[in-house]
Amino acid sequence: MTDTASDPRVIVGRLSGSFGVRGEVRLKSFCADPAAIADYTPLTTDTGLTFAQIVLTGQIKGGFTARIDGVVTKEDADDLTNVDLYALRSALPATDDDEYYYADLEGLTVLDTGGVTLGKVVRVVDHGAGDLLDIAVPGQSETILLPFTQAVVPTVDLATGRIVADPPDGLFPTA
């Protein structure tokens, strides 16, 4: 995730060159529903390009083939190799209650119920037994995984960038 001045950007996919000779591109989607990437337009790149429209034309191994506005020849498509695509955070649909985008949780400060800072969320992972917050603890090289449940994480305040956690005994060395 990269921050712009007003609206943060979220990486949603990657272009990996041309497909065929008619200006189609190979597109890898990082979205939960891969085909949803076309709904998050306009997509931008690190080099300042903006694509207002993306039409998925087919499926290939590991991704899609797509037509992008402004890309009409194979040469244009070849130039778009290993180019990351970003969507504006505001383009993502609203979430339900108690549902949060991974991108929103990353970077939040984690405090315990006494107000002591425990660390910062570096990523959110799900190994099949519920979501886990991966927390970087100051002064420690190893990160600590915290279950993202009502009991363990009673408060998530996106406005102030804080999470209040009540971690189980023995999870944090200082807790």
Place this chain on the structure above:
Amino acid sequence: MARSVWKGPFVDAYVLKKAEAVREGGRNEVIKIWSRRSTILPQFVGLTFGVYNGKKHIPVNVSEDMIGQKFGEYSPTRTYYGHAADKKAKRK
């Protein structure tokens, strides 16, 4: 080949002992276990186990739909994070 039913599910004895101690004590703690081969039993529901993946203990909140699986299935030994993109986390 599937395990014979008459044998019952396999669970390392120390896992049962630790789970029972935490349940009786009513403590809020992660039960550290190394036994990835143990089966998840109904009496483990609601407890949080720290299942070793060879490097660290991964917290596993046991829910009803996990009964009959092995602990190791929820503690991957290889790292792949991918991108956050539009993935959502739900607080249960």
